[in-house]
Amino acid sequence: MNQAVDLSLKKQPRQARSKVTVGAILEAAAQLLAREGYEAVSTNRVADVAGVSIGSLYEYFPNKQSIVAATLARTMREIVDEVSTGMHTALKLDQQPQPRAGIDYWMRAMTTALEQRGDLLRVALREVPFLWEIPEARDLHESLQRVAQEGQLRQRVIHFDDPEASTYLLMTMVWAAILQTVLYRPAQMSRERLISTLVDMVLKLL
Amino acid sequence: MNQAVDLSLKKQPRQARSKVTVGAILEAAAQLLAREGYEAVSTNRVADVAGVSIGSLYEYFPNKQSIVAATLARTMREIVDEVSTGMHTALKLDQQPQPRAGIDYWMRAMTTALEQRGDLLRVALREVPFLWEIPEARDLHESLQRVAQEGQLRQRVIHFDDPEASTYLLMTMVWAAILQTVLYRPAQMSRERLISTLVDMVLKLL
DNA sequence: AGCTAACCCGAGCAAAGGCTCGGAACCACT
DNA sequence: AGTGGTTCCGAGCCTTTGCTCGGGTTAGCT
Numbered sequence: 001m002n003q004a005v006d007l008s009l010k011k012q013p014r015q016a017r018s019k020v021t022v023g024a025i026l027e028a029a030a031q032l033l034a035r036e037g038y039e040a041v042s043t044n045r046v047a048d049v050a051g052v053s054i055g056s057l058y059e060y061f062p063n064k065q066s067i068v069a070a071t072l073a074r075t076m077r078e079i080v081d082e083v084s085t086g087m088h089t090a091l092k093l094d095q096q097p098q099p100r101a102g103i104d105y106w107m108r109a110m111t112t113a114l115e116q117r118g119d120l121l122r123v124a125l126r127e128v129p130f131l132w133e134i135p136e137a138r139d140l141h142e143s144l145q146r147v148a149q150e151g152q153l154r155q156r157v158i159h160f161d162d163p164e165a166s167t168y169l170l171m172t173m174v175w176a177a178i179l180q181t182v183l184y185r186p187a188q189m190s191r192e193r194l195i196s197t198l199v200d201m202v203l204k205l206l
Numbered sequence: 207m208n209q210a211v212d213l214s215l216k217k218q219p220r221q222a223r224s225k226v227t228v229g230a231i232l233e234a235a236a237q238l239l240a241r242e243g244y245e246a247v248s249t250n251r252v253a254d255v256a257g258v259s260i261g262s263l264y265e266y267f268p269n270k271q272s273i274v275a276a277t278l279a280r281t282m283r284e285i286v287d288e289v290s291t292g293m294h295t296a297l298k299l300d301q302q303p304q305p306r307a308g309i310d311y312w313m314r315a316m317t318t319a320l321e322q323r324g325d326l327l328r329v330a331l332r333e334v335p336f337l338w339e340i341p342e343a344r345d346l347h348e349s350l351q352r353v354a355q356e357g358q359l360r361q362r363v364i365h366f367d368d369p370e371a372s373t374y375l376l377m378t379m380v381w382a383a384i385l386q387t388v389l390y391r392p393a394q395m396s397r398e399r400l401i402s403t404l405v406d407m408v409l410k411l412l
Numbered sequence: 413a414g415c416t417a418a419c420c421c422g423a424g425c426a427a428a429g430g431c432t433c434g435g436a437a438c439c440a441c442t
Numbered sequence: 443a444g445t446g447g448t449t450c451c452g453a454g455c456c457t458t459t460g461c462t463c464g465g466g467t468t469a470g471c472t
Contacts, residue, residue: 021419042459043459055419055462162399166406168395181375181378186374201375217449248429258451259451263431
């Protein structure tokens with residue numbers, strides 16, 4: 001369906017000014033994606049917005065896809081980091097008497113990470129054809145599932161006939177609910193309402 | 207971000223042969239979308255696959271977007287129909303002593319509707335920039351929520367502090383879990399495993 | 413100062429693809 | 443058979459856009 005995406009840089013920036021150039025290109029791509037969507041991203045426009053020439057752009061990036069991919073990879077890496085540490089902290093809190101605190105912390109970490117990148121994520125998820133060929137995007141889902149499995153194994157708190165399947169589904173459902181709600185802001189569903197209701201529901205399932 | 211999509215036909219097909227033409231165009235667009243993704247859809251290719259000339263295509267459709275939109279609208283309409291009737295049947299079953307039968311029926315209806323259109327839906331959800339400007343796509347989410355609210359009101363079975371929010375989230379979560387699982391087929395998650403686990407979880411929340 | 417490698421530039425090439433337009437073929441009805 | 447509306451056709455116009463290439467500028471080092 002889609003051939004592999006070339007993520008690697010053509011050339012590593014060595015001097016300081018070239019690192020600035022590459023950074024400006026990534027920043028420009030992120031802005032264009034978030035503001036105007038994937039179809040509005042053309043290599044010439046990215047170069048314009050970044051304030052560099054189209055020639056310089058192609059010194060470092062082999063093609064258009066690689067620019068978008070690098071931009072999204074960076075964002076995904078940030079999210080993976082925030083969410084992973086959030087989840088690990090939450091697991092520690094869960095060892096305490098009140099599991100509610102841990103779940104709550106966890107939901108907040110995920111919500112915050114997504115909220116701060118709403119516009120970019122919305123476009124990435126809806127419009128970028130090769131999103132799931134970016135390793136960092138795959139990793140996000142995998143590490144979500146991995147940490148969920150860890151939590152389940154360590155605590156054996158999910159009481160269903162099929163622990164593996166229910167853990168997978170719980171994680172998928174919670175993540176999807178937050179994603180859906182944060183990115184598409186349905187009427188009357190505030191951040192606090194989302195989190196507290198989700199915590200209630202998760203607790204009832206454990 | 208995206209300007210409005212023109213969904214209307216330029217001209218209504220009147221004779222039988224022109225209706226065949228329009229049908230062939232929609233069918234060709236659906237096939238190309240499902241098989242090769244949105245970026246592979248060009249007006250000339252749609253005309254080729256449909257076996258009509260590019261000129262004929264533009265007799266009826268004002269632009270490229272409208273072809274894709276019409277194709278997806280038709281698919282969404284089918285899904286809305288199947289899922290809505292499935293949910294209403296499920297609500298009737300729920301009146302019976304065993305709520306499990308109703309929930310199970312409901313999950314099956316949704317899973318089946320999505321499974322049969324997996325390839326097309328995957329592309330639509332991931333790659334088509336203007337998907338949510340197609341009224342039929344919006345309707346799908348709205349009617350899901352509407353029927354969920356109906357069921358909740360009629361039965362008052364969701365016991366949370368915030369019934370409205372929890373109903374919304376339950377529906378969102380279940381739908382997302384099925385979508386995610388059906389479209390991206392994670393390892394070891396068979397149809398039966400998905401449905402039975404989901405039913406367990408939903409019952410525990412009611 | 414001189415030299416090399418890194419860096420930057422932007423006019424323009426080439427391909428892709430959305431869409432037009434003038435005219436031919438077909439259908440329905442008298 | 444004649445007529446007017448409907449349908450079909452496809453070469454090619456024209457815009458967009460990804461990307462190249464030859465040449466200039468700057469940084470770092472001796």
